[in-house]
Amino acid sequence: MADKREYRMAELAERAGITVRTLRFYRERGLLSPPRREGRIAWYDDHHLARLRTIAALLERGHTLSGIAELAEALDHGRDVADLLGVAPPTEEEPVRLTPEELAARFEGEVTPENLAAALDLGYLGTDGDEIVHISRRLLDVSSALVREGIPLAEVLSAGARVRKHADALADLFTDLILRHGPEENLHRLRPLARSVVEAELSLALDRRVRERRGKRGEGDGEGDGERA
Known part of the structure; x- marks a missing residue:
């Protein structure tokens, strides 16, 4: 097993592409977990580097730094990131619990900071202790x-964001249609019919x-045949 990589503050800042002053600011804002202390020396690891990226x-x-600070607090304390982003918990979708290693294995080489940020944006990912929670087994x-x-996962997530907009519009359409002609209780009862229309x-x-x-x-094939005749 490879030794755990650790960095001094200046080296970590250089690898993350930021200044030491910015790194200190992020620490003060609670965006980074405390480093390991060895006397007066602070040691950072790859988890800190991944967080900075x-x-x-x-x-x-x-995103604003205040919003990112809330996300960081959620990740560090096991709060549901989907709730924080305003994404209501699903009523029919089955959440999936994964370790970071299991998530990386599913998307080999694709679990980058950029893709994680996009997944957080969509509310696909949350945390519960040391586990990652994906909002939907089907989507996963x-x-x-x-x-x-x-x-590429980046394109899959981008497509997911576009689908989300269309899905929200369709949900609004069917919600308005059902409520114009019946009580609110019909929203849940007639939900399978709306889903069937969209799938068809x-x-x-x-x-x-x-x-x-x-x-x-x-x-195209016909045009080619005509030229050869």
Whole structure:
């Protein structure tokens, strides 16, 4: 087993691409866990480096330091990050508990600070003690399957963000429709019908895209045959 890598403050700051002054500021704001002390020397490790890189990724995505401090506190104390981000807990989706090693194994080489920041943004990930909690087994399984097919996790997460916007719009549409014609209790009872409509329409839309792609390939083949005639 490889020895645990440790860094002095200046080396950690250099590796994270920040100044020592910024590193001290992050410590004062509670964005980093305390370093290991050896006399008057502070030693940092790869967990601190990963946290700094995640902070940088979150800043690039428009998060404020105050918001990042709340996320850091949630990660360090086992609070639900999805709740913190305003993502309601699912009523039908099954959460999945993973160790950091299990998450890394599912997305080999793709669990970067940038991708973790994107997953936090979407509310896909939370923590419970030392475990990571993914909000949905179905989303986790589909995401890892797409990555195994060669699609980068960053693009899978970007697509997930776009799907989220469309899903919210569809949820608003069906909520308004159901409430215009019945009591609020119908929202839960008629939920499977709304989901079936969306699944059927998506299936039909994918069928149309497949036919369109085949048609374009057929036209291309026909043009080539005409030139050779």
